[in-house]
Amino acid sequence: MSADVVLALHSHLPWVLHHGRWPHGSDWLSEAALETYLPLLQTLRELEKEGTPAAMTMGITPILANQLGHPTFQSEMRSFFVQRLAACDEAPASLRETGDNELLPLVDFWRQRWLELQELFESIDGHLLGAFAALESSGRLELISSAATHGFLPLLARDESIRLQLALGAQEHHRYFGRAPVGCWLPECAYRPREAWHPWPTAPRAAVRRGIDEHLADAGYQFTFVDAHLVTGAQPLTMASQGDGGLSLEEASRLASGERSPYTAVRISHPGSGRLVAAFARDPRASAQVWSRSEGYPGDGAYLEFHKLRWPGGLRLWRVTGSGVDLGAKQPYDPAAARSKAKIHGRHFAGLLRQTGATQTARGAVVAIPFDTELFGHWWSEGPEFLGEVFRALRDQSAAPPTTGSAHLAAFRPRVALRLPPGSWGAKGDFSFWLNLGTAWMWERIWRLEGAFWDIAPAALATPAARPVLAQATRELLLAQSSDWPFIISTGAVADYAERRFREHCENAEQLVATLQSGALEEGQRRAEALHTVNDCFPEPLPAVAAALAGTRALRLV
Numbered sequence: 373m374s375a376d377v378v379l380a381l382h383s384h385l386p387w388v389l390h391h392g393r394w395p396h397g398s399d400w401l402s403e404a405a406l407e408t409y410l411p412l413l414q415t416l417r418e419l420e421k422e423g424t425p426a427a428m429t430m431g432i433t434p435i436l437a438n439q440l441g442h443p444t445f446q447s448e449m450r451s452f453f454v455q456r457l458a459a460c461d462e463a464p465a466s467l468r469e470t471g472d473n474e475l476l477p478l479v480d481f482w483r484q485r486w487l488e489l490q491e492l493f494e495s496i497d498g499h500l501l502g503a504f505a506a507l508e509s510s511g512r513l514e515l516i517s518s519a520a521t522h523g524f525l526p527l528l529a530r531d532e533s534i535r536l537q538l539a540l541g542a543q544e545h546h547r548y549f550g551r552a553p554v555g556c557w558l559p560e561c562a563y564r565p566r567e568a569w570h571p572w573p574t575a576p577r578a579a580v581r582r583g584i585d586e587h588l589a590d591a592g593y594q595f596t597f598v599d600a601h602l603v604t605g606a607q608p609l610t611m612a613s614q615g616d617g618g619l620s621l622e623e624a625s626r627l628a629s630g631e632r633s634p635y636t637a638v639r640i641s642h643p644g645s646g647r648l649v650a651a652f653a654r655d656p657r658a659s660a661q662v663w664s665r666s667e668g669y670p671g672d673g674a675y676l677e678f679h680k681l682r683w684p685g686g687l688r689l690w691r692v693t694g695s696g697v698d699l700g701a702k703q704p705y706d707p708a709a710a711r712s713k714a715k716i717h718g719r720h721f722a723g724l725l726r727q728t729g730a731t732q733t734a735r736g737a738v739v740a741i742p743f744d745t746e747l748f749g750h751w752w753s754e755g756p757e758f759l760g761e762v763f764r765a766l767r768d769q770s771a772a773p774p775t776t777g778s779a780h781l782a783a784f785r786p787r788v789a790l791r792l793p794p795g796s797w798g799a800k801g802d803f804s805f806w807l808n809l810g811t812a813w814m815w816e817r818i819w820r821l822e823g824a825f826w827d828i829a830p831a832a833l834a835t836p837a838a839r840p841v842l843a844q845a846t847r848e849l850l851l852a853q854s855s856d857w858p859f860i861i862s863t864g865a866v867a868d869y870a871e872r873r874f875r876e877h878c879e880n881a882e883q884l885v886a887t888l889q890s891g892a893l894e895e896g897q898r899r900a901e902a903l904h905t906v907n908d909c910f911p912e913p914l915p916a917v918a919a920a921l922a923g924t925r926a927l928r929l930v
Contacts, residue, residue: 375635375729375737376775376783377766378652379759380597382557383409383745384433384522386856386873389444390906396869401439402452405500408749409440410489411756413496413503419763420512426763427511429777430504430745431557433518434544435854437501438909441548446498453490457483459685474704475682478689481707505549514776516555517545517593520910523853524806525584526564526794529576529819532826532920533853534584538591540850540916554778556593558584559855561654561742562796562803563598566642572807574816576823585640585792589647590923595777596651597742599797600634603653606790632790635728635737637781639789650786652740652777654797658724659741662752669721669758671695674713676753677702688753714754718761722772725762729772736784739772811858817878818853825849825881828888829917837893839914841884844900846913848881880907 385401393399419426432440439445460483467475496503507513519525519537528534538556545553566583570576588596634653641649661668669675677690680699690702691710728739748755766774798805807815825845832842852874860870880903887896 374771374773375732375739376780377725377729377772378429378738378740378775378777378780379762380429380431380516380557380652380740380742380777381412381745381748382431382433382518382742383436384431384518384559385436385439385746386522386854387435387439387851387907387909389439389442389448390908391873393448396866398444398448399452401445402449404746404750405440405445405449405493406452406456406486406489407753408746408756409500410492411749412745412759413500413507414489414492415756415760416507416512419760420507420510424763424767425774426760427514427774427776427779429514429516429555431516431518431555432501432504432545433520433522433557434541435521435851435909437544437548440500442908449493449498453486453493456486457490459687460486463682463685463687475689478705478707479687482687501548508549514555514778515545515549515553516557516777517541517553518557519559520544520916521850521854522559522856523850524559524562524803524855524858525587526562527571527803527807527815528822528853530822530826531582531587532829533822533849534587535590535920535923536846536916537850537853538587538593539919540910540913542591542593543912543916544910552592554593555595556588556591557742558588558596558598560796560798560806560859561598562798562806562855563596563602563640563651563792564794565791567794571803572812572815574812576819583642585649586642588649589641594648594650595637595781596649597740598651598653598792599795599801600653600656601801602792602795603634603638603651603790604632605795606632606638606792635732635739636734636788637736637738637740637784637786639786640792641789648781648785650781651792652738652742654742655728655739658721658728658739659743661721661724662741662743662747666695669717670747670752670755672713672717673697674706674709676705676710678751678753710754711757714757715761718758719765721758722762722765725766725772726769727771736780736787738780738784805862806855806858808862811861814858814861814874821849821852821878821881821885824885824889826921828885830921832888833914833918833921835893838888838896841888841893841896841900842917843913844903844907845881845884845888846917847907847910848877848884848903850910850913851907852877852881877907 388397388400391397460479463479508515518541520540523537525534563584569578569581634655637650637652640651641647673692673694675692676688677692680690680702691705693703795801832838857870857874861867
């Protein structure tokens with residue numbers, strides 16, 4: 373037997389357009405495009421040209437798509453290229469003054485590299501989304517969606533909020549890529565089953581909340597990704613239909629006892645739903661090889677050092693050098709040596725996948741390896757080259773053929789249904805990195821805002837003059853719900869920025885909702901129009917609001 377390989381990349385950044393440039397404004401987005409999205413596109417095109425199979429699942433969150441597809445991004449990206457090339461023009465003189473002549477060839481390396489990527493960007497007229505869509509059309513990619521602004525779904529207090537995040541995510545994916553998405557990347561791989569809900573002492577209570585799987589099914593999604601511990605800690609469920617390849621509870625229990633592993637896609641949809649929602653579990657062994665800087669490939673001494681930059685200009689000119697080496701002792705980067713090491717590591721990783729695949733005897737075995745896209749190129753400069761070499765090494769062998777999520781499910785319908793426990797791919801495997809003593813105040817504010825928004829939404833939808841106000845309130849609510857803000861605060865890095873952005877979006881939404889509640893529609897329209905010049909994502913959010921209201925029984929906050 374052999375196991376399919378489903379490589380999934382999750383591309384996401386919060387809304388940063390029109391919120392300054394450096395370091396957490398449009399430069400953040402442009403840097404991701406320069407260091408990750410363009411190099412990845414380049415690698416995939418090279419594989420296509422040479423005929424190397426490279427089936428891959430790639431998620432692009434709706435909020436990222438709204439930025440990459442925005443006219444402002446193209447102008448900001450072109451300005452960023454000018455900035456990067458200016459840094460290369462300015463560096464040689466000062467390097468000669470300081471006697472760092474050994475770094476001069478690296479300045480030229482980066483100039484040539486950025487000119488190459490600039491040419492690629494212009495060749496696609498700045499339309500990254502269209503370039504990835506073309507790769508999907510040619511069978512090289514499967515593009516999947518996510519929640520609209522990467523909201524942490526299990527912690528939202530209203531089912532309407534979950535439905536809005538998922539429905540708008542599907543709507544925006546269709547707008548950009550011309551088809552409904554089959555797969556959905558759950559933000560932070562966070563899942564919650566149907567159960568009672570009271571995540572925090574100050575949170576509202578609900579006797580029973582619908583599971584995230586049910587919301588996925590309602591939005592039309594058929595698969596997602598979870599961390600391995602959710603599968604190993606799951607309980608078997610009977611399938612709804614025996615004639616549809618389903619199993620009895622006895623059979624499911626017997627199979628699950630041997631298949632509660634990361635190497636088989638499992639059905640997680642509620643038995644009575646009649647809809648398939650499958651989960652791929654992250655392979656912990658393969659993931660560690662890439663995620664871990666201390667033990668995995670990115671920590672190799674030949675690779676570009678992320679944390680040491682030359683100022684002014686921000687050029688990275690040094691290599692990792694070795695574990696624990698002080699930044700001041702880093703040695704000059706050698707691009708050729710780094711490329712050579714990326715090829716070695718790519719072949720080694722393909723070998724691990726082949727070994728893992730060869731040991732799986734279950735029908736429909738799969739090795740799922742989901743990663744953040746930005747790891748490849750931004751955090752690990754040689755990452756795109758590594759991925760290219762992985763696909764080349766997997767070529768023409770049968771133990772671990774690469775495929776997409778939907779292609780695997782089309783060939784192997786999941787035979788086991790499991791009731792997953794709540795959890796995420798966070799540090800502790802639970803929700804505590806997003807909801808804790810340092811962030812509880814954020815959720816308390818979100819929960820209150822959710823209640824006020826959804827209570828006024830039906831009347832506002834029915835009032836033409838109120839609809840523009842409700843539309844902007846929807847955008848602000850969604851932006852406040854982004855999981856990025858509590859995540860950044862919990863990491864301790866740039867917490868002031870995350871707190872400011874969160875408070876701004878909450879205040880914007882609260883003020884707009886207040887005008888709807890009081891009937892001050894002219895004031896609301898003025899506020900909405902002004903805010904829309906800054907936060908102009910999601911052109912038509914109200915159909916998703918209507919769908920969220922129509923399909924969910926509202927949870928009253930108590």
